[in-house]
Amino acid sequence: MLRLQKCILSRLLSSPATSPIPHFHRVLSVSAAVVSSRPSFAVEEYLVATCGLARDQALKASSKLSHLKSPSNPDAVLAFLADLGLAPADIAAAVAKDPKLLCTGVERTLGPVVVGLTGLGISRSEILRLLSLAGDKFRCRSIVSKVQYYLNLLGSSEDLLRVLQRSCYLVGSSFNRVEPNVAFLRQCGLGACDIAKLCICKPRMLISKQERVQAMVAYAEGLGVPRGSGMFRHALRAVEPLNKEKIAAKVEFLKTTLMWSDCEVKIAVSKAPIVLTVSKDTLQRKSDFLISEMGLEPAYIAHRPAMLTLSLERRLRPRYYVMKFLKEDGLLDHGKDYYSILLINEKVFVDKFICPHKEAAPHLDEDYATTCRGEVPTRFRFT
Template structure:
């Protein structure tokens, strides 16, 4: 808004100066100096500019403004916004790009932004594709290594669309050092008999962009659990094991050991469902404690079905357990129930089997199940 007011003021001053006698060059000089002084007197309001011109929300603008604290003029931001608009970015697209990389507004259009677009054009990337790339690439778009890195990832991930999807999952992939990080990791995977096509394109960069020593340690650690390198489970385990540091992984394994997991149980869990290593330490502890102490399942039973640990405690494990207890107390369960078989069902199948087809009044089991979500004790 300050910028707009300054521009209006400057126009008014210029209009006044031209309406007066042309015999006074000194007056024109004085008017110009007055306008310039007025502009200089009022500092450039970065937050206002980010909201009114770039379309950021108030919270986004406050956060971005911290990065742009040294910005004193709208000249560079105006040029950058005009350039982005010329590429085809909508107002929301410009807002997303600036929120992801506020320094984009300070980039030199000719020496940086236009140069990056030209380099991508040599890779066969159209201007409309560049417009989709910018908000996801973040600060990597301003890097001189952008075209080189993108040129590497395109054949690895298979297509430009796959690159965009990978960027949504991991916005830092275009900034990773291809020679020192990505290629050594890729070579290690190939030594393990793993090909890039074996990985979902959204998960592959998570492994390839980690420090090579982390990936090497992950491969060794997974091997200690007896997971064959050529198995799909090994690939699934690589993501949590490579992404997390030793301390986090040790803490999670420590939770399982605290509840009586033996080395054999741990190996079974890793072979059957390494997805549990993606859980937070606290969530893992709560779920294992519930299955062990409340449902009273044996450790070996859980270790053979680790996917059960990853289910939501509040929306799946707890309410289904309470309903099954209710039905058992009413004598409405036929034979011995396998808990995993019950919690593994989809919500619709579970309701059809244990609520809708119940021999007693539907209200009883339905109310019992619903009450579990609000914390009532059956």
Template sequence: MLRLRSSILAHLLPSSPATSPAPPLRRLLSVSAIAPAISPSAGFAAEDYLVATCGLTRPQALKASPKLSHLKSPTNPDAVLAFLAGLGLSGADVAAVVAKDPQLLCAKVEKTLAPNVAELTGLGLSRPEIARLVSLAGATFRCRSIISGLQYCLPLFGSSENLLRALKSGSVLGSDLERVVKPNVTFLQECGLGVCDIAKLYVIRPSPLSISTERIRAAVACAEGLGVPRGSQMFRHALQAVAFLSEEKVAAKVEHLKKAFRWSDAEVGIAFSKAPALLMRAKESLQRRSEFLINEVGLQPAYIAQQPAIVCYSLEGRLRPRYHVVKFLKENGLLMRDPHVVKFLKENGLLMRDPSYSAVFKEAEKVFREKFICPYKEAAPHLEEDYDAACKGKLSTNFRFT
């Protein structure tokens, strides 16, 4: 085994990138080829090893050490650490990987890790990309199944870079590929979803692709029943919204939408077809937005149904501050002084009795400030300061900006 570790170092380290392992890992690499292995009778202090050699904090090591309790010596962990260093992982990277998956130190280099790297290279991944994959894939990296998973996923994501980016938001390699993922992908392609949309569903945590094909079919039927047909622009979003809801929960959420926003069945369908995320909002959140938009702003239920995206915006961080800015400017006659703003208001119905506040709410933050804050710095010198405070939840009851 000593010769194996020496061979690993000699074979891998010359080709590794110029990285600077943390001191514990550097000490390991410098002595691993000459230090005798600890005999089984001497035991293996896993917690101390994780701290001194792998760079984990003491709490991390305390949590991880039970998963290494069966080890009798550092021989295999030494070999794994040398292998990771050969891939170009720094000491900090290794510490993060081991903290995430301590059992990686139990993986067999020659039987699993080295063959995985060889096949990943064959798939077109570079050494730096494989090093990133180690950090992102967790326990999946020490499984041979990662190869078939990547073979299938790479075409979906279009490139290894896209796949690695997706891995940051969730494990796209953890679901049963043959029995779950592939049948679901095939069915969704039959429903009209392209590979880009399917890839976006794949990275959601939890992913709709991870549920049974029977449930995904029921989710498709539910989305269609709520007014979002296959092939429509919002179909993927609708599928995401209902995939993990039972029929009873969907019905209950629809009833709450009808009650909170005073919508008819048809208006719920209109709203859901434009903003499926409504079904993912908590009852309390919807109720507060309803009270603000209908009772305070004065919007009609039918109008909100036609512009449902406004319900999904932050109430305290966006809707309420912007409404009070426009209200303040209108009440003080400031809006009419800027011809560009007047044109914008007329085009978006803001001079009508029932103002189209969706135009104000939907604007990007930078654009909103350019149109409704910057032109009035002289006339209302405290406007920007008070608006910033309101966005942080410090909106006073008067909100006068003066």
């Protein structure tokens, strides 16, 4: 592998048209010649004048670069980043985020990293995004092996970059923590696709202590979502930010607010674990509407918990008012189930329940749109 990397690097260096690191040997020699004529190297001024940092950024960054005695290596790094395709503003942002980037060896570290990432099929634009997201982890040659691991785990470079947007620490974490967590999730019945989706949403789960991941699994099972079930991944996602006390408080709130029994809570969570993530205020308002205004039974809601995840203002209330209006005017069969009407997409709802009644109820579409904006038109104020 080492011989292959040297071969690739050698070819890239000898081909300016394709190389991600052209001319840096020339930059190094020119910088070395110029520095001998300079009386001293003012780091803060260099960061402002050459790197494009704001004065306050330069002052903060310069404390980490006080050991620099010449611009030779920083010049080579800036030339490397520019040749890689990084815009001046992005270079400034990268340096401000990780000042020690200017101390990194181009030939020893940055060049081999870019060569390695390119060999994994990472495009030039993706390398630039990775540099921005990974920060100081980018100047470690081990990033190549970590990117390779996560590419295999997640399935694509785009998904890897999405994960790093949520948690850049992933490429800095030890495999000694990540691999046992992945193995444990597989033992729990999660397939590669499920693990990838879970990690994209909750990347911290991969780098958590295994005891913590085991606790999440226990919480999910305790809420009535067994390993191997279709909702197990969603349950892990819901409990990831919670501890035992917070879960108990959530369950108690669901019981009190929606008048559910312990059994009904488990039924609801097993069907839609995301209800655990709905805020107390939102749950209270939806409970008031569904139970007090619509007259739905708590058990009916427990068996159809997805309605608790829908918007009260843009879905629950407007569609209920439309259906109530149509029924009171004799335009709709009273046997229609409200829950099934909630689940259809917006276009289907309008085509099926608004458009056919333009003659009998010419203002229905306008009233529906008004209700979706949070207002209640006169025709929807039922007595």
